[in-house]
Amino acid sequence: MxxxxxxxxxxxxxxxxxxxxxxxxxxxxxxxxxxxxxxxxxxxxxxxxxxxxxxxxxxxxxxxDDEPEGATKAERLAAARAAADPWAALLDTVDLLAAPAAEPLVPALVMEAMVQAYRDPELEALLSRDNDEERATVTTLLRNAAATGRIDPGLDPDAAAAWVMALIAALYTSAATDPSFRPAEQLPTLRLILHRFLRPDTAPGPAR
Amino acid sequence: MxxxxxxxxxxxxxxxxxxxxxxxxxxxxxxxxxxxxxxxxxxxxxxxxxxxxxxxxxxxxxxxDDEPEGATKAERLAAARAAADPWAALLDTVDLLAAPAAEPLVPALVMEAMVQAYRDPELEALLSRDNDEERATVTTLLRNAAATGRIDPGLDPDAAAAWVMALIAALYTSAATDPSFRPAEQLPTLRLILHRFLRPDTAPGPAR
DNA sequence: GTCTATATCACGATAGAC
DNA sequence: GTCTATCGTGATATAGAC
Structure with missing residues (x-):
């Protein structure tokens, strides 16, 4: 047979x-x-x-089905969580999570998945599994970076992580809705926003 | 008859x-x-x-069909563009554009509209008309605020406006995908991010 | 082949216009 | 009071997906 x-x-x-x-x-x-x-x-x-x-x-x-071979995303996230320099690891992780936005089909597929997940619990579970690990990694890195004084200690790590994830997601939604938006070209600006948002004030300036 | x-x-x-x-x-x-x-x-x-x-x-x-009576959004945007204090007007405009995200049905409807606009040119035109005016308003306010030294002059107004719009959109997408995300509660954080992103460095700190 | 969804059709009831 | 367009119903032709 x-x-x-x-x-x-x-x-x-x-x-x-x-x-x-x-x-x-x-x-x-x-x-x-x-x-x-x-x-x-x-x-x-x-x-x-x-x-x-x-x-x-x-x-x-x-x-x-994505990426069964090579260094999987889960492994790279785990490595980031264990990194000695949490701030550098955070930037690497942002790059890792943002990279697929530059692929032609991905932003549209991500948008479609988000709306479908609304009424498809199985898909919702599938996406949450990935997303929870990503956000947990970012939260860990923020907490570690705060402990070493590399980010603003006044920020709540969970809330800040949610916004880091939202900013990355914005790369996908912008790419999907605005044809002139090129994720690869916008990555430096994303890093700039994160840098200014998360870094502690190095020297308080005059009021206003 | x-x-x-x-x-x-x-x-x-x-x-x-x-x-x-x-x-x-x-x-x-x-x-x-x-x-x-x-x-x-x-x-x-x-x-x-x-x-x-x-x-x-x-x-x-x-x-x-929305809001046919009272102060329309278009009027409020026009007023913002003519405001004496562009930075305050920008914050008001952000609040104006972010407010609907707190209504229960709106985030899900916005998500659905974004994916439908992909293949419905008529809807695309409808949404673009609104969106273009919003972004143009933000661009104007950024340009005016930069002229008075209230925001980082190194930022390109068009690119920065696109990110301001993306951050507001993130409020809608986050609300639609994450049940624990409350747009009204996240508004202060959104303002904080915008503040730190846009404001000029008041005093350059030490390297690193 | 079966099933489901859209949009139309034929027809009845109603409420101004004159 | 009659007439006629509007408002509304339910059944079904038609198309298309699995």
Whole structure:
């Protein structure tokens, strides 16, 4: 009896997911039809549904299948949490989290995922898992940096971390809604905002 | 012959729009059916389509019908542009643009509008019209404030305005995606970030 | 093939205009 | 008081997705 080749199976799934991701980014989840995905992936509906039970599962896979090889994001976050210089690690982490915003399809897909997560608890859990780890890492780094006097000790680490995450998210939403907004070019400004927001006043100036 | 009562017609449209807005916020545009809107508005399909040609027109109306009476947003923006103190006017404008984020349905509706605008040029034009005026106002205020030395002259007004708008937008996206995020409570932090980002260094501190 | 959603249609009731 | 456009209903043709 013929057995399934796991590697081939995974490659086939990725092929479908890549084709679908382009459509989801351009047209959104609901307006993308399974027929279009089949056509883009070059296969029949019967074959497509052999790899995924339904359309939603394909959409979920867009956000889970990423980066299985090489240094995973989770590992890099863990390394950042253990870094000797928390401020430098924070900047590295921001770069890490901001980098995908420069990829062509990602901002639109992220926007679509955010609205879909609203009514899809399974997707919500999937995204929260990632997001919670990211925010926890930022919170840890802020707390460590505050302990060494590298950021404003008056800031609440949890609240500040939420805003750091919001600023990174703004990179994605701006890229998705404003065609003239180039995330890669805006990264220095993002760093400047974070720097001025988080760093303690080095010398209090005159009033006003 | 019987004539149409414009006031009654407008009130009826608003009734439909209010019922539909709740559904659009909770379920999104595509997953909200016209039958549900009919039920929520307490009328038949035939009647509903007397007031709107199609479902999309109802969605558009959610974002145009607002605030016909009283001091309109456009007037308040124009007043801000002409204000004597551009920095104070900027803070007022930020409050004005951020305020709706505290209303229960608005963040979800804004998110939905952003993704729909992607493939609906008419909605895109509608939202851009508002957004362009807002950003232009912020740009003007930044330029005026820079001329009077109230903000960092090293910042490009256009780029800085884009980030001010992005920070305000972050209030909406955070509220929509994170249930623990309360826009009203986060407004002081938003002001703090803007303050530190935009204000000129009053006294350069030691390196590092 | 089955199912679901949109939008239309035919028709009834009503409320001014004259 | 009659007439006619408006307001409103419910059933269904039509299209399209899974």
């Amino acid at each position: 013929r057995t399934v080749d796991p590697a081939r199976h995974r490659a086939r799934r990725r092929h479908i997911v890549n084709a679908a991701a382009e459509l989801f980014a351009a047209k959104g989840f609901e307006r993308t039809t399974t027929a279009e995905i089949c056509k883009a992936a070059g296969m029949s509906a019967g074959n497509l549904f052999h790899y995924f039970p339904n359309k939603r599962a394909i959409f979920h896979a867009v956000f889970e | 019987r004539t149409v009562d414009p006031a009654r017609h407008r009130a009826r449209r608003r009734h439909i729009v209010n019922a539909a807005a709740e559904l659009f916020a909770a379920k999104g545009f595509e997953r909200t059916t016209t039958a549900e809107i009919c039920k929520a508005a307490g009328m038949s399909a035939g009647n509903l389509f007397h007031y709107f040609p199609n479902k999309r027109a109802i969605f558009h109306a959610v974002f145009e």
